Amino acid sequence: MGNRHDAELIERGSLCMVQSQEMNVTVKLGDRSYDIVIEPGALKKLPALMADCGLHARKGLVITDANVGALYATATGLSFPAATIPAGEESKSQATLFHLYDEAIRAGLDRKSIIVALGGGVVGDLGGYAAASFMRGLKYVQVPTSLLAMVDSAVGGKTGINLPQGKNLIGAFHQPSLVVCDLDVLKTLPPRELRAGLAEVIKYGIIYDAEFFAYIEANIDRALALDAEVMAHMVARSCAIKADVVSQDETETGLRAILNFGHTLGHAIEAVAGYGNYLHGEAIAIGMVFAVRLSGLPADQQARIETLFTRTGLPVKAPELKWDDLRRAMSVDKKSESGLPKFVLAKEIGRVEYGIPVDEAALAKAYTSLLASVPE
Amino acid sequence: MGNRHDAELIERGSLCMVQSQEMNVTVKLGDRSYDIVIEPGALKKLPALMADCGLHARKGLVITDANVGALYATATGLSFPAATIPAGEESKSQATLFHLYDEAIRAGLDRKSIIVALGGGVVGDLGGYAAASFMRGLKYVQVPTSLLAMVDSAVGGKTGINLPQGKNLIGAFHQPSLVVCDLDVLKTLPPRELRAGLAEVIKYGIIYDAEFFAYIEANIDRALALDAEVMAHMVARSCAIKADVVSQDETETGLRAILNFGHTLGHAIEAVAGYGNYLHGEAIAIGMVFAVRLSGLPADQQARIETLFTRTGLPVKAPELKWDDLRRAMSVDKKSESGLPKFVLAKEIGRVEYGIPVDEAALAKAYTSLLASVPE
Numbered sequence: 242m243g244n245r246h247d248a249e250l251i252e253r254g255s256l257c258m259v260q261s262q263e264m265n266v267t268v269k270l271g272d273r274s275y276d277i278v279i280e281p282g283a284l285k286k287l288p289a290l291m292a293d294c295g296l297h298a299r300k301g302l303v304i305t306d307a308n309v310g311a312l313y314a315t316a317t318g319l320s321f322p323a324a325t326i327p328a329g330e331e332s333k334s335q336a337t338l339f340h341l342y343d344e345a346i347r348a349g350l351d352r353k354s355i356i357v358a359l360g361g362g363v364v365g366d367l368g369g370y371a372a373a374s375f376m377r378g379l380k381y382v383q384v385p386t387s388l389l390a391m392v393d394s395a396v397g398g399k400t401g402i403n404l405p406q407g408k409n410l411i412g413a414f415h416q417p418s419l420v421v422c423d424l425d426v427l428k429t430l431p432p433r434e435l436r437a438g439l440a441e442v443i444k445y446g447i448i449y450d451a452e453f454f455a456y457i458e459a460n461i462d463r464a465l466a467l468d469a470e471v472m473a474h475m476v477a478r479s480c481a482i483k484a485d486v487v488s489q490d491e492t493e494t495g496l497r498a499i500l501n502f503g504h505t506l507g508h509a510i511e512a513v514a515g516y517g518n519y520l521h522g523e524a525i526a527i528g529m530v531f532a533v534r535l536s537g538l539p540a541d542q543q544a545r546i547e548t549l550f551t552r553t554g555l556p557v558k559a560p561e562l563k564w565d566d567l568r569r570a571m572s573v574d575k576k577s578e579s580g581l582p583k584f585v586l587a588k589e590i591g592r593v594e595y596g597i598p599v600d601e602a603a604l605a606k607a608y609t610s611l612l613a614s615v616p617e
Numbered sequence: 618m619g620n621r622h623d624a625e626l627i628e629r630g631s632l633c634m635v636q637s638q639e640m641n642v643t644v645k646l647g648d649r650s651y652d653i654v655i656e657p658g659a660l661k662k663l664p665a666l667m668a669d670c671g672l673h674a675r676k677g678l679v680i681t682d683a684n685v686g687a688l689y690a691t692a693t694g695l696s697f698p699a700a701t702i703p704a705g706e707e708s709k710s711q712a713t714l715f716h717l718y719d720e721a722i723r724a725g726l727d728r729k730s731i732i733v734a735l736g737g738g739v740v741g742d743l744g745g746y747a748a749a750s751f752m753r754g755l756k757y758v759q760v761p762t763s764l765l766a767m768v769d770s771a772v773g774g775k776t777g778i779n780l781p782q783g784k785n786l787i788g789a790f791h792q793p794s795l796v797v798c799d800l801d802v803l804k805t806l807p808p809r810e811l812r813a814g815l816a817e818v819i820k821y822g823i824i825y826d827a828e829f830f831a832y833i834e835a836n837i838d839r840a841l842a843l844d845a846e847v848m849a850h851m852v853a854r855s856c857a858i859k860a861d862v863v864s865q866d867e868t869e870t871g872l873r874a875i876l877n878f879g880h881t882l883g884h885a886i887e888a889v890a891g892y893g894n895y896l897h898g899e900a901i902a903i904g905m906v907f908a909v910r911l912s913g914l915p916a917d918q919q920a921r922i923e924t925l926f927t928r929t930g931l932p933v934k935a936p937e938l939k940w941d942d943l944r945r946a947m948s949v950d951k952k953s954e955s956g957l958p959k960f961v962l963a964k965e966i967g968r969v970e971y972g973i974p975v976d977e978a979a980l981a982k983a984y985t986s987l988l989a990s991v992p993e
Contacts, residue, residue: 335711335715339711339780342780342786342787343780343782346780346782346783346786373789374750374787374788374789375786375787376786376788377775377777377785377788377789377790377868378789378790378868399753401753404715404718404719404722406719406722407722409753410718410722410751410752411718411750411751411752412750412752412753413749413750413753413754413789414753414754492753492754
């Protein structure tokens with residue numbers, strides 16, 4: 242790991258003959274490989290980009306949410322009908338999933354039809370899972386419209402819905418056939434969601450690439466101002482790191498676990514606070530600060546990480562939540578085996594280890610230290 | 618196709634170091650390969666058979682139905698808790714699926730846990746789909762207790778549930794890690810279900826193996842009397858043919874479609890008559906007779922096929938159902954593209970072709986001819 246893969250990671254997409262002014266990334270997974278197109282204005286070219294990848298379907302369904310659909314559903318130029326779900330995590334539910342199945346039948350989809358998930362992480366996870374499970378699996382295209390979805394959930398094939406007992410407890414690994422990131426749509430993203438997306442960008446620096454972490458430190462203000470060049474590099478580099486990890490471990494039997502850095506506590510925060518009270522990126526920012534404390538990094542590296550989250554406008558603690566509740570919620574997490582959570586811990590900025598068991602006392606101590614000393 | 622693969626198809630299972638007096642079959646799918654153990658008394662050895670395959674899990678869940686569970690749930694010697702669902706096709710539903718998720722969480726399952734589906738096709742399809750979708754996929758073992766499940770649904774990784782709009786509209790390809798067929802359990806199978814299972818056995822003869830078809834003709838009375846040697850050969854040969862087809866086309870992009878011989882009308886009969894009024898094997902027996910008529914086989918071969926179904930005690934027509942209703946139901950079938958069903962048609966006993974478009978007039982004519990002339 243570390244930052245020695247830089248040169249090979251960022252490469253032009255080659256699978257689909259896609260022509261682009263910006264950097265594209267290929268997720269290499271044998272016959273399930275696909276391109277991530279990263280380009281301002283890409284949304285308007287969606288039918289052409291899909292055709293470039295051989296995605297010709299007589300019938301299809303666009304899945305979007307009320308917010309995104311109002312802004313962009315007609316901009317894509319696709320002739321497929323749209324199924325619009327309510328915005329928000331509550332839509333990653335049994336009821337909404339089965340509503341989408343009904344919409345798919347109403348749209349006359351068959352096994353050769355295509356689903357297009359146009360929206361943020363909720364739409365991508367839910368739409369991807371509908372594609373994975375309808376008629377035992379349809380092809381689908383991810384068109385992420387939030388920064389979080391561009392750099393994380395739209396890439397890698399993890400799809401799913403929540404149960405009342407926990408997030409993403411139902412799901413499938415089902416790779417998209419194409420991912421299209423139109424950087425222009427970030428202009429309509431609420432600033433709070435932009436900051437939350439940057440939490441995942443910072444994560445890639447911590448887990449995989451010290452040089453990228455330094456780039457983020459140097460350019461965080463330009464990123465927050467949506468500087469086009471900075472944003473293009475941050476999205477492309479994040480996607481390239483994720484693609485590299487997923488290519489090595491598609492179904493998370495090992496390495497892919499590093500992408501969950503900060504997520505064990507992060508998921509617990511989301512569950513205990515109630516989904517939606519913390520954005521995913523906000524919750525994992527706190528989770529990463531917690532994991533850094535648990536890792537026992539040198540003080541200067543710990544300070545750099547915590548300062549960067551604070552400069553990004555992300556929370557670094559959740560003092561209103563009780564430790565006992567968070568600890569209990571961590572036991573239900575998918576990553577736990579037999580009730581004992583294992584952690585991804587940082588060895589230094591740019592390098593982590595996964596599958597590390599941590600005892601109860603160390604967990605509680607790290608959380609106490611975080612509450613006591615992290616700057617507001 | 619044809620019967621020329623006989624010698625190589627039936628082979629001893631080798632993946633799991635399983636020792637057995639009977640013929641085992643291996644489904645060859647690279648790193649997803651698995652053995653089908655076919656043996657009287659195998660149920661009692663289930664923990665040992667699982668251990669032979671490296672299936673050691675601290676936690677697991679047995680999914681069974683009320684009928685099978687009462688007879689066999691304790692016979693397996695497994696220490697896992699059991700989730701018992703009502704017997705019958707109605708259980709392949711959204712509600713039962715989500716009930717099983719709750720049971721899986723209650724049983725404390727994690728990603729390394731194992732699901733055991735102990736029952737007929739409904740339990741296998743539903744339990745397999747619960748395994749495919751819970752925590753993005755758990756390993757599972759199929760323990761089919763009906764003849765139909767042994768020779769068809771337990772092998773090949775097709776899992777799923779029904780929607781009100783049609784059968785198996787939601788599902789996944791998710792291969793089991795082991796299939797265990799205890800031929801002794803067929804002694805408690807209702808005779809009507811035995812006959813329905815033989816419909817699928819006869820199907821393998823028609824689609825793939827004229828010699829096997831002749832064997833069934835010569836031994837159908839012994840099969841109906843549950844002769845151990847005949848039943849062992851029929852199950853092993855059926856599984857071997859299915860394994861061979863699935864190994865060549867796991868996700869039904871081509872050849873696997875031949876396994877659907879008779880299923881287009883069969884599924885429509887089940888849907889129109891109401892699930893459960895015709896057993897699956899009964900419905901596809903009629904569907905196969907229809908497909909044979911549609912195929913225009915020579916009269917002697919057509920007569921041999923229809924006579925064999927009749928001798929087996931299977932229905933060959935459903936005169937109480939309206940053609941218009943059946944035709945409409947066929948349009949919703951997963952195999953249809955843009956509303957036009959394609960068919961598997963027989964060229965001769967032992968050889969079929971798939972993906973054949975048939976026009977409306979030919980469909981109606983074949984159905985009329987079936988109603989008019991097939992013996993009761």
